[in-house]
Amino acid sequence: MxxxxxxxxxxxxxxxxxxxxxxEQILNNVLISKKNILIILYPxxxxxxxxxxxxxxxxxxxxxxxxxxxxxxxxxxxFLKIGIGNGDDVFERYFLxxxxxxxxIDDNDYNFxxxxxxxxxxxxxxxxxxxxxxxxxxxxxxxxxxKNILFYKVYDLSAGGLAFDSDIKFEQDVVFKxxxxxxENYDFELDIKIIHSTYININGEYRTGVMFLDVPxxxxxxxxxxxxxxxxxxxxxxxx
Numbered sequence: 494m495x496x497x498x499x500x501x502x503x504x505x506x507x508x509x510x511x512x513x514x515x516x517e518q519i520l521n522n523v524l525i526s527k528k529n530i531l532i533i534l535y536p537x538x539x540x541x542x543x544x545x546x547x548x549x550x551x552x553x554x555x556x557x558x559x560x561x562x563x564x565x566x567x568x569x570x571x572f573l574k575i576g577i578g579n580g581d582d583v584f585e586r587y588f589l590x591x592x593x594x595x596x597x598i599d600d601n602d603y604n605f606x607x608x609x610x611x612x613x614x615x616x617x618x619x620x621x622x623x624x625x626x627x628x629x630x631x632x633x634x635x636x637x638x639x640k641n642i643l644f645y646k647v648y649d650l651s652a653g654g655l656a657f658d659s660d661i662k663f664e665q666d667v668v669f670k671x672x673x674x675x676x677e678n679y680d681f682e683l684d685i686k687i688i689h690s691t692y693i694n695i696n697g698e699y700r701t702g703v704m705f706l707d708v709p710x711x712x713x714x715x716x717x718x719x720x721x722x723x724x725x726x727x728x729x730x731x732x733x
Contacts, residue, residue, distance in 0.1 A: 506653055508615040512714050516613050518721045519586065520548055523577055525725065531576035531587075532558060552593055552606050573607060588613045615652065615717075623651040624723045629677075634703075636672035636685065638663075647674075652717055654688065654704040662699045663690040668706065676719045681712050 510516060523530065524545045532541045532555075541558035548554075576587040588610035596604040625648065626632040632647040634657060645657040655674070665687055672685045684706040693700045708716075 508652055510613045511611060515714060515718050516610060518718060519613055522721060522725050524548055528577060533574040534570040535572040546604060551609060553609055555605050555607060557602050557604060586613060586615050624720045626650050631677040633675045634672055636669045650720060654702060656700060656702045658698045658700055660697055663687045663701055665689060679715050683708060
C-alpha cells in the first residue's frame with residue numbers, strides 16, 4: 494500500500510503496480526472487455542473517450558478520440574492520462590504515458606500509437622479493486638480463535654482485505670496474527686484486523702470483513718494478479 498487518501502468518510506488506498514506481467518494482464522483485460530478508456534490530454538486537460546485496439550511489444554494502439562476534435566490535440570500533448578473505470582469521471586485504474594505516432598485511417602479519422610505504461614495506479618475505494626470469489630471455491634481463510642482453528646470460504650476479495658460468513662460474531666478491531674489465506678494454488682500468512690461482523694440471516698450467520706495488515710509487496714502482487722485472472726475469466730465468459 495503506497496498511500497491513503499482520506500476524503501470525508503471515505504478512505505481510499507493508492508496502489509502502484511510496476512510489475513510488467515501484472516501490467517500486461519491489466520491491459521489484456523481492457524482489450525478483451527472493450528471497456529472505454531478515459532483520456533486527459535496534458536497540458537490542455539481536455540477529456541475524451543477512446544478504446545484500446547491493439548497491444549504490441551512496446552506500445553498500444555488506441556481508437557480515435559471522441560469527440561472527433563481530440564484527434565487534432567493529441568499530437569501537441571506531452572502527456573496522456575489513461576483511465577479505466579466503471580464511471581465516466583471515476584479513475585479506478587489509470588496510468589500516464591505519451592503519444593508516439595498518428596495512424597491515418599482515412600481523411601476524417603485517425604488512430605494513435607502510445608507508449609505502454611511502466612506503472613499503473615489503482616485507487617481502491619469501497620467498490621473498486623474488488624472481485625467476488627463466491628463461485629470459484631478456491632479462496633479460503635484460516636486462523637486461530639479461542640484455541641480453535643477456524644476455516645472459512647472467502648466470498649469477496651480486494652487488495653486490502655476479504656470477507657467471509659461465519660457463525661461467530663467477531664469483535665471489531667480485533668487483530669489475528671498469522672492468518673492463513675489460500676488463493677487457489679498460492680498460500681500465505683498475514684495479520685488481519687476485523688473491520689465488521691454483521692448479522693445477516695436467520696441461520697445465525699455473520700458477514701465478517703477483515704483488513705490485511707502490512708502486506709509484503711510480493712504477496713500484494715499475487716493478490717492483484719489473482720483478482721485480474723478472475724476478472725478476465727468473467728470477461729471471457731460474458732463474451733463466449
